[in-house]
Structures are given as structure tokens and as C-alpha cells.
Amino acid sequence: MISLGLWTLLQKEVRRFLRVPGQTLLSPVITTALYFIVFGYSLGGRLREVEGVPYARFIVPGLVTLGVVTNAYLNTASSMFVMKLQGTITDLLVSPLSYGEILAGFVVAAVLRGLLVGGVMWGVAGVFSGFDVAHPLLALALVVLAAVAFSALGLMTAIWASSFEQVNFFPTFFITPLTFLGGVFYSIEMLPAPFRAFTHVNPVFYMVDGVRFGMLGISDAPPAAGAALLVVLASGAIAAAYAMLRSGYKLRG
Amino acid sequence: MDTVVAIRGVTKRYGPLVAVDGIDLGIRRGEIFGLLGPNGAGKTTLISMIAGLLRPTSGEISVLGHDVVREYRETRRAIGLVPQEINFDPFFNVEETLRMQAGYFGVRLAEERLVEILGALDLLSKRTTNSRALSGGMKRRLLIGKALVHDPAVLFLDEPTAGVDVELRRSLWSYVRRLRERGTTIVLTTHYLEEAEELADRIGVIDRGRLLVVEDKDALLSRHGAKVLRLSLARPIASLPAPLVAVGARLDAGGSVVTFEASTGDAFGPLLAAVADAGLAVGDVETRRTTLEDVFVRLVSRDRGEATA
Ligand SMILES: Nc1ncnc2c1ncn2[C@@H]1O[C@H](COP(=O)(O)OP(=O)(O)O)[C@@H](O)[C@H]1O
């Protein structure tokens, strides 16, 4: 049972990203295909197998996770920031929507976009490397948790930010580097010791590793570590975003 | 009388700046209340706190008996706000914009209500036009439509006719009167005095965050009101003869105009006699009643004078 107010916000947020399908859907498809051609084939030709799976399959969970979290983050961040710029955030602030409803509207729409993009990427990747999934429900649950965490992060960043540059700060300086160093393209067994140590404190590593266990049934770390980390990240980010909305920080002077 | 909005000791600070300074005010059911003040007086800040866009630093506001912070869901259902700054979402057309805003308030906009709002705001032909493609005046009317979708008990209009042409201004005024006739309480902020004089039943004058006066418009005009006599002299004079100074006349326009203000009940006879005695050649005579503008300028300059003294 959701209220008409929340339903309206959710619908609006979903329509917003569906109206620009080139940006929201086509671009991740092209990016994934490029990753496959460059990493999957050129590198994969030499690497052949990582932990007993073909390299082209090995990189799929990481790429999908990256697509999901980036798009979940971007959806809340750009939507909230644009509403602040346009002044249309006023429409929500004068409405009787509760803090929880506003949060849910933004986060659920962003998770849907993340899953849509992740699903499309997984479909494209499947063409190159096959469609079987080891633990489908676990894989889906972990991806959803990751999307929830990053969409809440995107929302908080946009509430705080006063320029587009600040909105992009987080993806540029955290998400992308942590992802590239987080075992998307390699097994940590392949790294020299100092980098391996760094990987062990990188949350994205556990996230990708957990999703890889869900999808391929192989992992570097105990899969429970990834799952636990994602539960903590998602609930922490949601609690922080709720507290931020409730406090009126930046939005209500 | 029935108070719809009760404001008690409300202050809003921005660092050292006190934008709203301990305001007490009650808005009565069914009235048009004009909140009048120069730019930066604190009008937008005050109504933003009532509508829930800003939190007061201190003090309390209730709408229909509900606290605007603790019981915001109840108070916001009762309030419609037309913000000062135009905003629009270029993703949506006029109908979608109105339906969405109604949805946020938990209201499914019935077709006849939609048509009624569009008709009243002269936007029927723009129903499926993207909001980006509307003219400035149309965007402002769409903002009014958005504030009305949930049929609020109190409508706040923040400088609704700023930058709007004369014709649209007249039609907005008549629409505001129609809303009031149907029972909507209206709070209007403006720095445009003719607007308050035309529309308001009661007027509050605000300057530098403080409410200087709250009074029925007619009472305000007659208490502070006066009539003004302007005599344009055929030949300018260097200084006003003593008998004219004694009755309270003033020399303006570089010595070519004598201005005299009297309360509504007084006569101009003695002044005219004094002018004749002084032998001044009068070229033209003009009389008018004081307007809200005169009252306003007097109140604000008195307030500022006291503060700097
Ligand atoms: N967000 C803000 N931060 C700092 N000062 C502000 C802010 N908003 C308004 N002010 C100041 O508060 C005062 C009242 O502003 P406002 O309520 O907009 O006046 P009005 O609507 O009467 O023109 C002004 O001095 C304005 O500069």
C-alpha cells in the first residue's frame, strides 16, 4: 500500500529517465559492448581464464555492478540537483509528502534505473559470454542493496552540492577509482602484495566480489563479507539521507 | 473572528541578519490580507516559514490549529503557495504539471476541476503545451494553478504580478476576488502599492523584518489619510512666506510648487486665503486624497528615522 503522493513522485522520477533513453539506456549498452571488445577479447585472449572461468565471464559481475551503482547514483543526484536549480524542489517541499516518502520516491526510481541498466548490460554481456547465473536471488539482492546505497549517496550529495562539479565529485574521485581497483577486471590473486592489501580495505571490492559469487559462484573473499558490507552500507546511507531530509539541511534554509 | 493562520513571536535569522524579527500576526478566515513592504523587508521569508519552505529560528506558526513544523502534513494540505520565483519542469506539459502537483497532495485531479482551473487561468488552449514553451505570464498563471489543485483553504501569493503586464494584472486581480468570494483566505505580498490598495481587506506593513502596522485598509487610509493640495506657482519663489509656513504648507519643486496636507475633515479655505494675502500668483491647482503609497512611505521613513536617530 503506497500513498498517491509517493506513487506520483515515483512515476515522475521514472518518466524523467525514460524520456531520455539515449542517455539512460543506450549509453550503458555501448559502454558495456566496448568493455567487452577491449578487455574481454584483447586482454582475454592472453588471460584466457581467471579462477577457472573465461576472462570474458569473469568481468561481467563487476561491469554490471559498476553500471548499476553509477546509474543509481546519477539518477538521484541529477534529479535532485536539477530540481534545486529549477526551483521545482519547492513543489515537493510545500507538499504534505513525508520525509520517508520523498526518500522512497527518489531511491526506488533510482534503483529501477540501476536495475534496468544493469539488466541491459548483463544481456549484452550474455551475448559474449553466456547467460547462466549461479545464485540468481543472491545476485539480485546484492545488486539491489548496492543500488540503494549509491542512490541514497547521490541524493545526499545533490542536497549538499551547490555546483555540478560537486555532484560529479563523488563518481570521479571515489566510484570510478575504487571500482577499477576493486577487482572488476582482475582477481586479487594476480596483484602484488601492497595492492592486495589496499584491495582488502576497498568496499567496492567486497561488493563486486559478492555479486561475482552470486553470478558465477566464485569469490576471493567470503561471500558473506560482501553481503554484510552491502547491508550496512545500504541501511547506513538510507538512515543518513533520511536524517538529512528531516533536518531540513540546505533544502529548508 | 476566526483565525486561520496564527503567527506567534516568529524570528528568522541568517547569521547576523535578522530577516524576520519577532512577528505576531493572525490571518482571518475569508479575508484578503496584503503584506506590504519594500524589497528585502522579509515578506518572502515570512510566508515561506508558514508554507514550510523554511524553518523559523524561533517562534511558532499554526494553520487551522496545527503546528507547521510538527503537523506539517495537515498544514500543508491547507496551504497553496504561489512562489515569487517562476519555476517549471521542462519535462512536462501544463496538464501533466497540474496532475503531478495534485498527486503530491494526494489528490486525483478530476477532469472538470482541471478544466475549471485551466479556464480560470486562461490556459485551456495550452493544456498539452510543454511548460518550457509558455510565455512568462502563462508560466506565472501555471504556478497559480499548481497552488490551487488541492483546493487550499489559504492561498499565499508572493508578488504575483511582478513583471506582469497591465491586462494580465487586472485579470489576476479579478480571479483573486473570485477565489475570496468562494471562501478562500488569501495572503498577498507585494511592494506594489496599487495592488494592495485595490485588493486587500487588511494590510500589514513590514520593513526590515518588523511589522510596523496591521490594520483594515479603510481604517489605515482614513487614520493616516489626508487630502493634499498642490499649487503650481506662476513664478517660483525663494522661500515660503511666514503665514503659509505657520499653517503647515511646504515649498517643493525648487520653489514652484506649494504643497499642503490636511486631514480629511479640514478645509483648505484658510490656506487659500493666506496664499492670496501673500500675493502669490497661482498657475494651477491640483487636489488629491492620500494613497496607500503616501501612508506607506510615511510609516517606513518614520521607522527608519527612529532607528537611525
Ligand atoms: N537564504 C538566505 N540567506 C541569507 N539571507 C537571506 C536569505 N534569504 C533572504 N535573505 C535576506 O533576508 C531579508 C529578507 O528577504 P526576503 O524575505 O526575500 O524579502 P522580501 O520578500 O520582502 O523582498 C533580505 O535582507 C534578504 O537578503
Ligand SMILES: [Mg+2]
Ligand atoms: Mg520577496
